[in-house]
Amino acid sequence: MIYLSIFAALLLFFALVMAIARSLYWEPDLNIAGLPGTATGQMDEANEAFSFKILLSAFGDDDRRFVAELGDKHIERLLLFERKRIALRWIRRKSAEARSIMREHANRAREASDLRASGEARLAFRYVELLMLCEGLSLIVFLFGPAGLQKFAVQTNTVLSDMKRFGNVVVPGTDTVTS
Amino acid sequence: MTWRKLLPAEVLRAYEDLSARSLARIPSELERLIYIASTRDYNSGLYHHEGLAARFDPVAAAKALEYAHAEVFREVSLMPLGQLSDDLERYMQSAKEEPLAFLTAWQELEPYRVAIPMYADPTVAELFVSNIKIALAVLRYRLPKEPGHQSGASLPPSPAQRSLPQFRS
Numbered sequence: 217m218i219y220l221s222i223f224a225a226l227l228l229f230f231a232l233v234m235a236i237a238r239s240l241y242w243e244p245d246l247n248i249a250g251l252p253g254t255a256t257g258q259m260d261e262a263n264e265a266f267s268f269k270i271l272l273s274a275f276g277d278d279d280r281r282f283v284a285e286l287g288d289k290h291i292e293r294l295l296l297f298e299r300k301r302i303a304l305r306w307i308r309r310k311s312a313e314a315r316s317i318m319r320e321h322a323n324r325a326r327e328a329s330d331l332r333a334s335g336e337a338r339l340a341f342r343y344v345e346l347l348m349l350c351e352g353l354s355l356i357v358f359l360f361g362p363a364g365l366q367k368f369a370v371q372t373n374t375v376l377s378d379m380k381r382f383g384n385v386v387v388p389g390t391d392t393v394t395s
Numbered sequence: 396m397t398w399r400k401l402l403p404a405e406v407l408r409a410y411e412d413l414s415a416r417s418l419a420r421i422p423s424e425l426e427r428l429i430y431i432a433s434t435r436d437y438n439s440g441l442y443h444h445e446g447l448a449a450r451f452d453p454v455a456a457a458k459a460l461e462y463a464h465a466e467v468f469r470e471v472s473l474m475p476l477g478q479l480s481d482d483l484e485r486y487m488q489s490a491k492e493e494p495l496a497f498l499t500a501w502q503e504l505e506p507y508r509v510a511i512p513m514y515a516d517p518t519v520a521e522l523f524v525s526n527i528k529i530a531l532a533v534l535r536y537r538l539p540k541e542p543g544h545q546s547g548a549s550l551p552p553s554p555a556q557r558s559l560p561q562f563r564s
Contacts, residue, residue, distance in 0.1 A: 269473050270518055279476040283529070291532045295476075298525040305518050 230355060264377070271373055274302045275366040296361045303362035304354060306369070310376055311350040317379050318343055339382045346375045402462060409451040409459035413444070418463065425482040426489070428471050431464045432510040440513050464512045472523040480530040480537075487534065498535050502528075 283295045321339065325331055349372045356365060402410065421427045435442050442460035443453075451459070471479070487497050501507065507527045511520050 266469065266516075266519075270516075270522065273473050273522060279529075282475065282477045283533075286533065286536060288536050291529065291536060294532055295529055298529060302518070302522050302525055305521060309518060 268373060270306060271369050272366065274299060274306050275362045275364075275369040277363050277366070280363045299362050300357055303357045303365075303369075307350050307354050307357065307372070310372055311347065314343060314346045314350075314376055314379060317376075335382065339379065342375055342379045342382060346372065346379065349375060398462075398466070403455070403458075405452055405455040406458040406462065409447055409455045410462055412450060413447055413459055413463055416446070417444075418467075423482040423485055424467055424471050424474065425479070425486055428464075428467045428510050429486070431460060431467060434460050435464070437509065461512070465515070468510070468512050468515060468523065469519060472519045472526065474526070476526060476529055476533070479526055480533040483527070483530045484534055484537070494534070494538055498531055498538070502531050502535075 279295060279299070283291050318339075325336070349368065353365065353368050353372060356368075362369075399407070399410075417430070418427050421430055434444050442457045442464070444456060444460055447456040447459065450456075471482075474482070487494060490497060492500075505524075508524065511523060515523075
């Protein structure tokens, strides 16, 4: 019984930390700007590749190693603070993209006549998976910083890419708008 | 970069001309960024390059500059910190200013913010500002120490240092 209480207390504690983190880092809406004057659809491939590079930069370990070699504690703290900020922003953005995909998909699904239950379930599963990954990643980044979390960030990015693809496949003949 | 494929033919020609005649002569990405940003009018946000506008349609020339700006900005934003610090050090030396005065001005006035393109991705813009702040701290750390001084601790706090205790962007 005591273990259950401790577990519940830990869960509540993490929920509280997440709520505080969210209130500090809240971003009102999604803003993915691209090359001005170019259609959004054309930008998708380039945005995708570029988003991946941001991920590698924000969650990479090279800069931390470079700063560690300098041996200055102030610069190390500054790097950790800045990287946390960027990483949390990236996570919020991925989460917002996922919500946008689901919203758009729900709108299209309401008008579709040939929906496939398996496809819908798969999309919903991916959405829940992505939200859980984002929440977990946010918590770890908030507590320890983003260094060394590249693998999880790549996984989050992959799940989002799958969602984009499923969003198109599940409701045939429609395009999923992500921004 | 994939975006280049999306440029109209005239803009692409103007961009290639700009790259070959002007940008190729500038030794570092950071200096290229500062150069291109300087062709943008602060009040209107419009780009103008005398030579390019004479050789190409002025609208295409402005678009080429805008594209070049966005491209080099992405390159600089994603640069590893070590390389960015070296580029910034080279730029500081070429500016022929007293290093301490240069660093103080860049940390207090943050003039590098004018190098951000108008339609830059907000996360990338954040990454750029963040990396420059850290690179400036690195350069300050690299400055020869005065006797009795340790690291940059005795110097006036930078905006980055002042904002450390807060956790809001």
